Amino acid sequence: MASNSSLVGVGLSVLQVNYRVILVQVLVTVFLCINSFLIITFFLKDFFYTTMRYILFATTLLSDCLFLVMTDVLLILSYFKVTIQMWLCVIIYVVMSVYTFVTPVSLTAMTLERYVAICLPLRHGELCSMRSALHLILIIHGLSSIPCVVILSIFFASATHAFYIQNRVCSVEIFIFHSWQGHLRSAISQFYFLIMCITIVFSYVKIMTVAKAASGENKKSTWKGLRTVVLHGFQLLLCLIQLWCPFIESAVLQMNFMLFINIRYFNYITFILAPRCLSPLIYGLRDEMFFHSLKYYALCGSYKKQAPG
Template sequence: MADNNSLVDGQALMRKINDQVILVQVLVTLFLCINFLLITTFFMKHFFYTTMRYILFANTLLSDCLILILTNTMLIMSYFRFTIQTWLCLIVFIVSSLYNFVTPVTLTTMTLERFVAICMPLRHAELCSTRRALHCILIIHGLSSIPCIVFLSVFFASATHSLYTQNRICSVEMFTIHRWQGHLRSAISQFYFLIMFITIVISYIKIMKVAKAASGENKKSTWKGLRTVALHAFQLLLCLIQLWCPVIEAAVLQIDLMLYIDVRYFNYITFYLAPRCLSPLIYGLRDDKFFLALKYYALCGLYKNKSLAFFT
C-alpha cells in the first residue's frame, strides 16, 4: 500500500513538473519572440542605432535574450538530469554571471541618461553621443565582469584539477565549494545593487524637482521620464530579490520537495522572467517613436504614419 502511494505521489510530482516546464517554455518563447522583434526594429532605423538611449535599450534586449536562453537551457538540462563536464558548465556560468549584471547596470546607465536629458538638457547632446554610448557599453561590461572575476578567482584557488573533468548537472551551486563563497558572492551582488538603487533614487528625486518646476510640453515630457525611472527602479528591485532566491529555495527544500519545486518555478517566473519582460514595456511600447516603428514592421509595412518620416 505504501509503495502504491509512493508511486502515485511520484506520478503527481512528474505531472506537476511537466506542466511547469511547459509553462516556462511558452513564456520564454513569447518573450524571446517579442525581444527579437524589438531588436529587428532597432536595426531597421538609423535614428535608433545613433541615439544613446536606444543603443542602451538594445544592449538590454540582447543581454536579456542571452540570459533567457542560457537559464532555460540549464533548466531543461536539470529537468532531464543531463550531465556535462565541469569546464563546459564553467563557461556557461561565466557568460550567465556576466550578463546577469549587464542588465541592471545598463538600467542604471539608462536612468542617468534620462537624468541628463531632463536635468541637463543643454549638455545632453555632448554627454550622450553615439560614441559615448559605445564607451558606456564597454564600461558596463567591465563593471559587470568584476563580481564574476572575484568569485571565480576564489573558486579556482579552492577547486581540485580533477573537478574540471567530472560530469555533473550544471548549476551555480556546484561552484560554491565552501559556504562562505556563497556569502561572498551575495555580499558583492548586494553591494552592486545598493549602489545602483541609490543612483536611481537620487536621479528620481532630481527629476521630480525639475518636473514640479516645468510647465506645458516640458512638464509632460519630464513626468514621462520620471515614470520611466520609477519603472527602472521596480525592475532593479526584482533583480535584487533574485539574489535571495537560492537561500530561500535551500531552506524550503529542507521542508518539502513539492513546495520547493513550486517556489523554485515561482521565483524563476517572477524574478528572472518578469524583469526581462519589463524592458519591452518601458521602451518598446511606452516610447512613441519606437512604438510607431515597431507597429510598422510588425504589420509588414501595412501601417503607415507621417511621424515615421521624422526619424527615418
C-alpha cells in the same frame, strides 16, 4: 494502499513538473520572439542605433535573450539529469553570471540617461553621444564581470585538476566550496543592490524637483520621464531580488526538496522572466517613436504615420 497513494503522489508531482517545464518553454519562446522583433526594429532605423537610450535598450534586450536561452538550457539539462564536463559548465556559469548583472546595470545607466536628459538638457548631447554609449556598454560589461571574476578566482584556487574533467549536472552551487564563498557572493550582490537603489532614488528625486518647476510641454515631457524612471525602478527591483534567490533556495533545500522546487519555479517566473518582459513594455510600447516604428514594420509598411527615416 499506502504504497499506491505514494505512487499517485509521486506521479502527480512529476506531471506538475512536466507542465511547469512546458509552460516555461512557451513563455521563453514568446519573450524571445518579442525581443527579437524589437531588436530587428532597432537595427532597421538609424535614429535608434545613434541614440544612447535606444542603444542601452538594445543592450538589455540582447542581454535578456542570451540570459533566457542560457537559463532555459540549464533548466532542461537539470530536469533531464543531463551531465556535462565541468569546463563546459564553467563557460556557462561565466556567461550567466555576467549577464545576470548586465540587465540591472544597464537599467541603472538608462535611468542616469533620463536624469541627464531632463535635469542637464544642455549637456545631454555631449554626455550621451553614440561614442559615449559605446564606452558605457564596455563599462557596463566590466562592472558586471567583477562578481564573476571574484567568485571564479576563488573557485580556480580551490578546485583540483580532476574536478574539470568530471561529468556533473551543471548548477551555480557547484562553484561554492565553502560557506564563506556564499556569504561573499551575497555581500557583493547586496553592494550592487545598494548602489543601484541609491542611483534610482537620486535620479527620481532630481527629476521630481524639475517636474514640479517645469511648465507646459516641458512639464509633460518631464513627468513622462519620471514615470519611465519609476518603471525602471520596479524592473530593477525584480532583477535585484533575483540576486538573493540562490540564498533563499539553498536555505529551503535544507528543509524540504519539493518546497525547494516550488520556490525555485516561482523565483524563475517572477524574478527572471517577468523583469525581462517589462523592457518591451517600457520602450517598445510606451516610447512613441519606437511604437510607431514597431507598428510600421509589423504591418509591413502599410502604417504611414511614422515611416522609418
